[in-house]
Amino acid sequence: RDAAHLRFFLRALFFSTSCKEKHMTWLLTMIKVFVPSGCEVDKIAKLLLLVTAPMKRSSKEGFLQLHDNIDAVPACIRVAKFRYEELSKVFMSLRRFKNSKKCSEPPSGRDFMVQILSSLFKEPEDWLPENKASLLLLCGLEVTKEYLKYLLNQALLLQDGNKFPKLGDLFLGLFTMQSRFQRKLDPIFTCMDEIAILLPLDKRQGFLNSVWDAMTNEYVEVLDEEADLDENSAEACLCKDSKAHLCTAMKSLAVRFIMKGYAADGGAAAADAAVSETQPPPGTTAVDDIDDMEE
Numbered sequence: 070r071d072a073a074h075l076r077f078f079l080r081a082l083f084f085s086t087s088c089k090e091k092h093m094t095w096l097l098t099m100i101k102v103f104v105p106s107g108c109e110v111d112k113i114a115k116l117l118l119l120v121t122a123p124m125k126r127s128s129k130e131g132f133l134q135l136h137d138n139i140d141a142v143p144a145c146i147r148v149a150k151f152r153y154e155e156l157s158k159v160f161m162s163l164r165r166f167k168n169s170k171k172c173s174e175p176p177s178g179r180d181f182m183v184q185i186l187s188s189l190f191k192e193p194e195d196w197l198p199e200n201k202a203s204l205l206l207l208c209g210l211e212v213t214k215e216y217l218k219y220l221l222n223q224a225l226l227l228q229d230g231n232k233f234p235k236l237g238d239l240f241l242g243l244f245t246m247q248s249r250f251q252r253k254l255d256p257i258f259t260c261m262d263e264i265a266i267l268l269p270l271d272k273r274q275g276f277l278n279s280v281w282d283a284m285t286n287e288y289v290e291v292l293d294e295e296a297d298l299d300e301n302s303a304e305a306c307l308c309k310d311s312k313a314h315l316c317t318a319m320k321s322l323a324v325r326f327i328m329k330g331y332a333a334d335g336g337a338a339a340a341d342a343a344v345s346e347t348q349p350p351p352g353t354t355a356v357d358d359i360d361d362m363e364e
Contacts, residue, residue, distance in 0.1 A: 138152075138196045214263065244318035291315065
């Protein structure tokens with residue numbers, strides 16, 4: 070409840086202006102007031118999440134809808150937009166400013182914004198892969214690729230560099246949410262191809278195994294959960310829906326592996342060919358500027 074009151078205060082003070090040209094000024098002012106150094110990504114992430122979090126009105130008093138990030142998957146793009154569209158707009162506007170010549174004060178640039186994303190995904194706890202994917206897909210393909218490359222670099226720093234569980238989990242989320250959004254899977258395959266190319270040959274199989282393992286493990290979990298439910302219950306319907314989207318993604322992925330020959334010795338050439346042949350479909354551009362945010 071205290072968090073909800075703080076959200077109302079922040080929005081009234083920093084987001085109530087009707088002048089679109091001043092939205093970015095007020096956003097930067099809010100960050101400057103609450104994070105004077107401008108460098109503490111955890112605090113900036115918490116602030117952005119707080120001010121854009123939707124309200125859950127399941128009782129007389131409003132509560133922030135934050136725990137859905139860690140325990141509930143959006144059923145469709147409408148639900149995902151309700152949760153994350155405003156956050157994605159604020160993030161993208163801040164990103165454009167940080168990457169522009171107007172930003173004269175450090176920190177700036179893509180690395181800084183990716184670190185903010187990473188911090189967002191840990192508030193209040195680690196988000197479900199599908200929720201991470203929802204925000205990334207709303208931010209656009211470029212941001213998605215930047216975050217995937219960030220995870221790749223983190224994975225390569227680990228001692229066991231042939232295992233990529235975080236990348237596998239995120240691709241699970243990207244494939245399933247792209248299916249839930251009723252969009253073509255081609256841009257996610259493009260991301261996978263480009264990540265594979267960045268890896269040494271001896272590590273590509275480990276990466277691709279992680280993607281496949283994440284999806285098959287999730288499918289088994291859904292089957293186990295469904296077996297314990299009344300087939301006419303709402304929970305069982307949700308399991309069937311999840312299973313359908315997982316099947317769609319897994320079938321496409323299996324065909325992709327076979328056609329591109331990822332597991333063969335010619336994996337490098339196959340990955341190169343995949344990137345050159347795959348063109349991202351329309352509808353994957355980033356969200357509109359913060360100026361178009363709904364009050």
